[in-house]
Amino acid sequence: MASNGIRDRVAIVGMGCTSFGEHWNRGLDDLLIEAAESAQASAGIDADKIDAYWLGTMGNLSGLTLSEPLKINYKPVTHVENYCATGSEALRNAAYAVASGAYDCVMAIGVEKLKDSGFSGLVVTPPPSDGTHPAMTAPAQFSLLAPAYFKKYGLDDETGKEVLSRIAFKNHSNGAKNPKAQFRKEVPMEQIRNSPRVADPLGIMDCSGVSDGSAAAIVVRAEDAHKYTDKPIFIKALSFIAGPAAGPLSQDYDFTTFPEVVASARDAYSQAGVKNPAEEISMAEVHDCFTPTELVLYEDLGFAERGGAWRDVLAGAFDLGGRLPVNPDGGLKSFGHPIGASGLRMMYEMWLQLRGEAGPRQISNPKLGLTHNLGGAPGRCVSFVSVVGL
Amino acid sequence: MAGIVSFASYVPFHRIARKTIAQALGTGGGKGERSVASYDEDTVTMAVEAARDCVRRRDTAGVKALYFATTEPPYVEKLNSATIHAALDLPAAVRCLDISCSIRAGAGSLLAAHDAAVAGGQALATMADIRIGAPEGSAESSGGDGAAAFLFGTSDVIAQVEATWSGTLEFLSSWRVAGQRYSKTWEERFSLTQGWGPLLADAAKNLLASAKVSPADIAWFVVDAPNARASAGFLAQAGIPAEKIIDARLDTIGHAGAAQVGLMLATALEKARPGDRIAVIAASDGVDAMLLRATGLIADGRPERTVDRWVDSKRADLPYTRFLKWRGILETEPPRRPDPQRPAGPPSLRSHRWKFALVGSECTACGARHLPPQEVCVACRASHKMRDVSFADGKATIKTFAVDRLAFTPQPPMVVAVIDFEGGGRVQSELTDVEPAKVAIGDPVEMTFRRLFTADAVHNYFWKGRPAR
Numbered sequence: 084m085a086s087n088g089i090r091d092r093v094a095i096v097g098m099g100c101t102s103f104g105e106h107w108n109r110g111l112d113d114l115l116i117e118a119a120e121s122a123q124a125s126a127g128i129d130a131d132k133i134d135a136y137w138l139g140t141m142g143n144l145s146g147l148t149l150s151e152p153l154k155i156n157y158k159p160v161t162h163v164e165n166y167c168a169t170g171s172e173a174l175r176n177a178a179y180a181v182a183s184g185a186y187d188c189v190m191a192i193g194v195e196k197l198k199d200s201g202f203s204g205l206v207v208t209p210p211p212s213d214g215t216h217p218a219m220t221a222p223a224q225f226s227l228l229a230p231a232y233f234k235k236y237g238l239d240d241e242t243g244k245e246v247l248s249r250i251a252f253k254n255h256s257n258g259a260k261n262p263k264a265q266f267r268k269e270v271p272m273e274q275i276r277n278s279p280r281v282a283d284p285l286g287i288m289d290c291s292g293v294s295d296g297s298a299a300a301i302v303v304r305a306e307d308a309h310k311y312t313d314k315p316i317f318i319k320a321l322s323f324i325a326g327p328a329a330g331p332l333s334q335d336y337d338f339t340t341f342p343e344v345v346a347s348a349r350d351a352y353s354q355a356g357v358k359n360p361a362e363e364i365s366m367a368e369v370h371d372c373f374t375p376t377e378l379v380l381y382e383d384l385g386f387a388e389r390g391g392a393w394r395d396v397l398a399g400a401f402d403l404g405g406r407l408p409v410n411p412d413g414g415l416k417s418f419g420h421p422i423g424a425s426g427l428r429m430m431y432e433m434w435l436q437l438r439g440e441a442g443p444r445q446i447s448n449p450k451l452g453l454t455h456n457l458g459g460a461p462g463r464c465v466s467f468v469s470v471v472g473l
Numbered sequence: 474m475a476g477i478v479s480f481a482s483y484v485p486f487h488r489i490a491r492k493t494i495a496q497a498l499g500t501g502g503g504k505g506e507r508s509v510a511s512y513d514e515d516t517v518t519m520a521v522e523a524a525r526d527c528v529r530r531r532d533t534a535g536v537k538a539l540y541f542a543t544t545e546p547p548y549v550e551k552l553n554s555a556t557i558h559a560a561l562d563l564p565a566a567v568r569c570l571d572i573s574c575s576i577r578a579g580a581g582s583l584l585a586a587h588d589a590a591v592a593g594g595q596a597l598a599t600m601a602d603i604r605i606g607a608p609e610g611s612a613e614s615s616g617g618d619g620a621a622a623f624l625f626g627t628s629d630v631i632a633q634v635e636a637t638w639s640g641t642l643e644f645l646s647s648w649r650v651a652g653q654r655y656s657k658t659w660e661e662r663f664s665l666t667q668g669w670g671p672l673l674a675d676a677a678k679n680l681l682a683s684a685k686v687s688p689a690d691i692a693w694f695v696v697d698a699p700n701a702r703a704s705a706g707f708l709a710q711a712g713i714p715a716e717k718i719i720d721a722r723l724d725t726i727g728h729a730g731a732a733q734v735g736l737m738l739a740t741a742l743e744k745a746r747p748g749d750r751i752a753v754i755a756a757s758d759g760v761d762a763m764l765l766r767a768t769g770l771i772a773d774g775r776p777e778r779t780v781d782r783w784v785d786s787k788r789a790d791l792p793y794t795r796f797l798k799w800r801g802i803l804e805t806e807p808p809r810r811p812d813p814q815r816p817a818g819p820p821s822l823r824s825h826r827w828k829f830a831l832v833g834s835e836c837t838a839c840g841a842r843h844l845p846p847q848e849v850c851v852a853c854r855a856s857h858k859m860r861d862v863s864f865a866d867g868k869a870t871i872k873t874f875a876v877d878r879l880a881f882t883p884q885p886p887m888v889v890a891v892i893d894f895e896g897g898g899r900v901q902s903e904l905t906d907v908e909p910a911k912v913a914i915g916d917p918v919e920m921t922f923r924r925l926f927t928a929d930a931v932h933n934y935f936w937k938g939r940p941a942r
Binding site: 206 | 814817851874875879880898901914
């Protein structure tokens, strides 16, 4: 069995991204149309140039969700969903379809409208069951990481809380520089640290927001890329894996890591030829659904040593001006997490940064960018890692 | 000769002080406290608690009948004892029956189980009650919640049944019609003088006469009537010395309805020495009586968790409004999230040994244990090499935990823990009877059968962890 990758065989030549936030007066259709049309404009093409579509969204049943509002003219639209990696999964399938030679030019697009349900977060109707699954909320599932990590590496509660708050502070600080973010204000450390608890030790400010949004990418073969743009970005690696969900079953799992992320990062680095991610990766957009998630991800992605990420956080290693900026666009923390859109929103930041179009948050001279999603919960998740570059 | 083979009791963790009730209602006074079933308990889960302790370390292959006595059946149509049967993982060939409509059901279940044992095989009598009274009424504070269980058989008997006696009298004392939340009672003097008083005296006379013993031959008296004045009056009139009378624990538990006679009998059996005779007389809509004699095995048959131990293991600071909320008397704002879905019939049946009896699987290739049961081993990936293994009595510790302040629960915050079992196996489970601020990695927990929620009138029974009691 092999994961051979498609390094430098496929390029992204156009991207679009709506602003993320509470779009009370816009529906799913409106968001899809805006993202699709701005991606097409970015690539300088009309809809008739696009051969096939991959739509990432949760629970919308079919490709008609996209073809209907866009009035797509009898072309394939594939609906994909894979928890919180749904948008990235759409991009991966679209890219592989181009790499196979099946199509010349495709669109990957993701969308979610979370604010219409009246409940916070994604509302899904689970299949009929025996009712024995524990009814934890998402913040609580991810908060399981905190006591385990603190205990293993000897952090007292106060230091632990400081580290988590620092991650939220950084992401809000980055998001403040981003006109498309839901939250565009810096938030003082005190306010983060003292925010009302939702799943101890997590406060509301340790959680990503709830928002609506959409993002899209136009993907073509690498050799065709310059027909569309002077500054294409090239896909170096796309790795998506589903784990055996061993964490809730096996005492071997200690809740200080995501084995699925370790596996997909290893695969992605191997596809991209990255030997030392801490040095070679210029910047990363990672799945900061909750602050302890981002802490653990630094170690799982090889950005920090095991047990050392918390010190790097306090030292500012992952700040915008740090050695490896993480979530330069503000992350899920500032954007919220409209499930199907997030993976493509992350890629949109890579698109801007690698092309030098990220404005006040521009990283100097980036070479390789990484995006990461995970869906599920600690010990039982799917993980996606991409590496892109010039 | 048939008799009791083993027994156990259960008193829920929570208590409410009677003066808390009085203060909330502005009535003043109130002595002692009453036990309160938690929001996730009902009479079935409490009966399971007692019954599990009762049959623990015993071969249940010979059980032929299971009776469940209560005045608060979780279902009025659907056999509640079938849920208890499933939670105990008993063999399929067991007659299950619910006995209800009177607090006399508790004593009735003892007699029925005895009769079944006489007929051959073992029989389990379970009884549990949740006593609900209208705010400002005396039943609210005088009631208590609890459970007991007794296994009857003909071998390894710890207390032989020497005689039984029953009498029935139709009279209007206490009643409740279907759909009504609170019972009504007739004037106390009428019930005392025309009902319970004569019934108790008659039962005592007949019970002792049929066994040819005199009151002096009795070591312990278990006398239960719906009213404390009725039993006290009878005991005083019969001249029974105080040291022979089993305390009804009205100040620490309250009157536990159909379970009251069981809690008192359990107390008596915990005190009894070989040869001691115990007279059990329970009145309500008539009277049931049973004369028992402890055998030389009495010391071996006692449960680890005595009634005293249950009574002492508690949290006694329940606020009155929460008490009302748990009983469904005080309606509160639901959380702003979708309602839980009812458990579905087919998957519940497919996984019934997991759902009701916490039976997981163990890989015969490598020994790894799985909850819920898996077909492919998480450790060695061997396929279809599993055997069933029970975790209900497993000892476990907390690996990590979350204090979930957003989850759907009548008692926020919901504490959820990753629980690792001694000998292998892990489960993520809600913790119950827990003080969130005191939870720590490494704490010991034990598993308890609870009602997670009720959706679409389906009770969702499953297991939770709790700090070891």
